[in-house]
Amino acid sequence: MxxxxxxxxxxxxxxxxxxxxxxxxxxxxxxxxxxxxxxxxxxxxxxxxxxxxxxCSVCNAxxxxxxxxxxxxxxxxxxxxxxxxxxxxxxxxxxxxxxxxxxxxxxxxxxxxxxxxxxxxxxxxxxxxxxxxxxxxxxxxxxxxxxxxxxxxxxxxxxxxxxxxxxxxxxxxxxxxxxxxxxxxxxxxxxxxxxxxxxxxxxxxxxxxxxxxxxxxxxxxxxxxxxxxxxxxxxxxxxVLLALGIVLLWNRRRGGGRAMATVTTPTPTPVRFDYSSSQFVVSPANSGRAKQFGSAEARMRLANPPPYEHEFPTWDSSTSYPTSSQTGNSVIGVNMSSALGERR
Missing domain, CATH: 2.60.120.260 (Galactose-binding domain-like)
Structure with a gap:
């Protein structure tokens, strides 16, 4: 060019x-x-x-x-x-x-x-x-x-x-x-x-x-x-005309190449909870990492997943959640060890 x-x-x-x-x-x-x-x-x-x-007067030609x-x-x-x-x-x-x-x-x-x-x-x-x-x-x-x-x-x-x-x-x-x-x-x-x-x-x-x-x-x-x-x-x-023609052809091919090279990033699938039972449902990509929770409060704390997949954070098993007298729930002190179950 x-x-x-x-x-x-x-x-x-x-x-x-x-x-x-x-x-x-x-x-x-x-x-x-x-x-x-x-x-x-x-x-x-x-x-x-x-x-x-x-x-010329003296020339022969x-x-x-x-x-x-x-x-x-x-x-x-x-x-x-x-x-x-x-x-x-x-x-x-x-x-x-x-x-x-x-x-x-x-x-x-x-x-x-x-x-x-x-x-x-x-x-x-x-x-x-x-x-x-x-x-x-x-x-x-x-x-x-x-x-x-x-x-x-x-x-x-x-x-x-x-x-x-x-x-x-x-x-x-x-x-x-x-x-x-x-x-x-x-x-x-x-x-x-x-x-x-x-x-x-x-x-x-x-x-x-x-x-x-x-x-x-x-x-x-x-x-x-x-x-x-x-x-x-x-x-x-x-x-000039040749150059213009080559420029137009080059731009057209370049535009087609860009369209083929475009990669669409898939939207992460959020976790879907079933509040009618003590189980929540996740997409196949996240199955195997989800655990059962025995309280509504524990389910509510994980109702909004992060924008990308990662491991759940680790809490101290000795820490207890507030009692029903503080939160108004019917559950009396849900412990993380019982809520998360066995991780390993």
Missing amino acids: SFLLIVCTGSALTKLVNVTIDDTNGDERTGVLPTYTVDPASQRDGWHPSDKGKP NVDGSRTHDQTWHDGTAWAGERPANVTLSFSGITIYVYAILRNTGPERPTRLTFYLDDMLADTYVHEQDASLGAFQYDQLVFSTKTNLRHGQHTLVVSNTQTSKQDSTFLFDYAVYTHDDAAEGSGVTSTEGSDPTSSTIRQTVDPSNVAVPVNVDHHSASSKTGVIVGAALGGAAFL
Whole structure:
């Protein structure tokens, strides 16, 4: 029962929302911008910000800006023989997804990416150009967390990784992370993370050893927000109804158990006297303990039995009861030894 209440309470306090990090405008919740870095020794530009109204004039990728998120994107190239060109994303949440524009025409430059989450290698991605898929593929998922992270601050470094003989092109569009608004004020913190500048330089990856994941289709960030929020609310409502049903069933069974366990204490059977003779009658449970009394006065003294069965008290046999002159009875001095008779 306590477990169900905890689960229901936890579900009610959870409010998951999707937050977008645009390549140019940054985090829509915090305003934090992505950080772009290149090989300090490079003599060529590694990153070119672009938008629909002002596309990159020196880039080979003629992207349709109307099909990008917020109509902006970053064109990045990691040149052969140089060190990687990185983009660093900081976020507070439990999952993150990275979306890119994949190019299939122009100079032969595949997209070769390496991902570091909280300064640990998380995944790799390679896309080879394929003209049959069209000049560009938009809203392509290139990275997602495999499991939920601990809610708190995290850092993701996307490293555009070239080889010694081949360039790598990365057209970064946006990222989406899942944030728990209810946990924002609960004091949940994380000691994980890394300094973005510490992840600037990465080792190159041999493309022959890099696995190519299958492209995953997806909906827009706004539709994913509705799906996650709806699922969370539906799950919370289901758990509440389940808990109420179990409580009602448990109370009903508990009430039946109590009725069966009730024990009724029998009422003691009082001693019944027959005043028409020198004998009095008792119930079978008390038979064997009753004695004959030879006087009405002795019978009257035991007319009101105690509320439970016990042995009669013992009197001194030398003590005599009052005479008839004192009580008005016709009996002259009834002695306890004659009234009670032989007890043994």
